[in-house]
Amino acid sequence: MTRSYCVVGGGISGLTAAYRLRAAAGDDAAITLFDPAENLGGVLRTELVAGRPMDVGAEAFVRRRPEMPALLAELGLSGRQLTTTGARPLIYSAHELHPLPTAAVVGIPSSGSSLAGLVDDATVARIDAEPDHPLGWQPGGDPAVAELVGDRFGQQTVARSVDPLLGGVYAGSAATIGLRAAAPTVAAALDRGATSLTDAVRQGLPPASDAPVFGALDGGYRVLIDELVERARPRWVRAGVDRFERAGRGWALLDDTGASWHADAVILAVPAPRAARLLAEVAPRSGVAAGRIGSASSAVVALAVPGSTPLPECSGVLVASGERLHAKALTLSSRKWGIAGDTQFLRLSFGRYGDNLASSASDEQLLSWAVSDLAAVFGLDVEPLEARVRRWIDAMPQYGPGHADVVAEVRAGLPPTLAVAGGYLDGIGVPACIGAAGRAAERVIRAVEAADAEVAR
Numbered sequence: 001m002t003r004s005y006c007v008v009g010g011g012i013s014g015l016t017a018a019y020r021l022r023a024a025a026g027d028d029a030a031i032t033l034f035d036p037a038e039n040l041g042g043v044l045r046t047e048l049v050a051g052r053p054m055d056v057g058a059e060a061f062v063r064r065r066p067e068m069p070a071l072l073a074e075l076g077l078s079g080r081q082l083t084t085t086g087a088r089p090l091i092y093s094a095h096e097l098h099p100l101p102t103a104a105v106v107g108i109p110s111s112g113s114s115l116a117g118l119v120d121d122a123t124v125a126r127i128d129a130e131p132d133h134p135l136g137w138q139p140g141g142d143p144a145v146a147e148l149v150g151d152r153f154g155q156q157t158v159a160r161s162v163d164p165l166l167g168g169v170y171a172g173s174a175a176t177i178g179l180r181a182a183a184p185t186v187a188a189a190l191d192r193g194a195t196s197l198t199d200a201v202r203q204g205l206p207p208a209s210d211a212p213v214f215g216a217l218d219g220g221y222r223v224l225i226d227e228l229v230e231r232a233r234p235r236w237v238r239a240g241v242d243r244f245e246r247a248g249r250g251w252a253l254l255d256d257t258g259a260s261w262h263a264d265a266v267i268l269a270v271p272a273p274r275a276a277r278l279l280a281e282v283a284p285r286s287g288v289a290a291g292r293i294g295s296a297s298s299a300v301v302a303l304a305v306p307g308s309t310p311l312p313e314c315s316g317v318l319v320a321s322g323e324r325l326h327a328k329a330l331t332l333s334s335r336k337w338g339i340a341g342d343t344q345f346l347r348l349s350f351g352r353y354g355d356n357l358a359s360s361a362s363d364e365q366l367l368s369w370a371v372s373d374l375a376a377v378f379g380l381d382v383e384p385l386e387a388r389v390r391r392w393i394d395a396m397p398q399y400g401p402g403h404a405d406v407v408a409e410v411r412a413g414l415p416p417t418l419a420v421a422g423g424y425l426d427g428i429g430v431p432a433c434i435g436a437a438g439r440a441a442e443r444v445i446r447a448v449e450a451a452d453a454e455v456a457r
Helices: 012-025 067-074 121-132 145-153 155-170 184-191 197-204 222-232 272-282 284-291 333-337 363-378 403-412 430-456
Strands: 004-008 030-034 046-049 052-055 081-083 089-093 096-099 214-217 235-237 241-247 250-255 260-263 265-268 295-306 316-319 327-331 343-350 386-397 418-420
Touching (some): 004 012, 004 250, 012 222, 012 430, 046 222, 052 343, 121 155, 145 155, 145 197, 241 272, 272 284, 284 403, 333 343, 363 386, 418 430
Parallel strands (some): 004 030, 004 265
Antiparallel strands (some): 089 096
């Protein structure tokens, strides 16, 4: 019996799901992948900038999570991994550059000294005195990070230390991200009975290690995307899916060209807003839950500049909230990854939840802002040799308070032969997307096999 699977979405989640389906279902399975984009990969996009492959979407992955190293090993790509040079990022706040706080969890400090120089003396004293004030924590609670940290450590801590990191990860802020998503080890320590936020952060600090935190791929993420496509061998339909419905034991899909398709099972690997629309009729409970997940848009300006440009010895700069810059982060890619040569490469990221910079500004405006922000931060008149601008609309999910409960609701309302994957579920990074895609594939394969067994009986 030939089984058929449809995967909607050709980003890392959809491609990993297709690869897992092929590995489990074999060569005879029909795997159809829908994505209207000119290239597969979604927010993983590698382009040539000044003759060198450069990632202009997602750039790095967290190495301590197991999913990415395991997948690279399966695909024979372990030797393509890059690690950072050890250069540290800085924070731009109050028109000055400051070291990234140490002994902190996503910018939440374990002592006042962690933030000395970044915040004023009154805030440092407030942080140090925090253990003396009663903490009314309810186990299982999930407040917005800004609510808890602002109450215990003050608004300067939120704006100058926490917001820069959460803006870089989620294109959001401490006001839009829940504690359990941003700092799960801190939330767990509070649940265990930590007597103060200071105590919880100290318990939640990662073990000391000299190992690099982030990794990338030599040649960019295109290396991974191409290998997944080759292994999965899906039929790529360059169209979106308008709607789908139950058809006997399987599903009937209608793409946006008017063509109809059949599948025994479907995996939706699209952003939350689109998933909510597609699920509205076939799984209303799931669609409503997915619709509760907000999303932000972002844009990346990738630049090649002369090698003689005197950029500082740091991996980049995270921007505090409230600053008169347009960019939320600047990455000195050559410094971060040890790229030598006559050209230096850097990236500037724009867009936070609630603004429309990424969707409304022209390419020329974004490039102009990039040059002016570099001048403001580094005092340099940078003349780009080459530039690329890429936008990612509604691609950055906001992991708000209670996010895990929302995701559980999304999954609970799905029929067995329908699964979801994507960065809005179990983590926004590439490793989490890989893991969620694998679980989605396992779910629908089990469901199809169970249905076949029931028919056979």
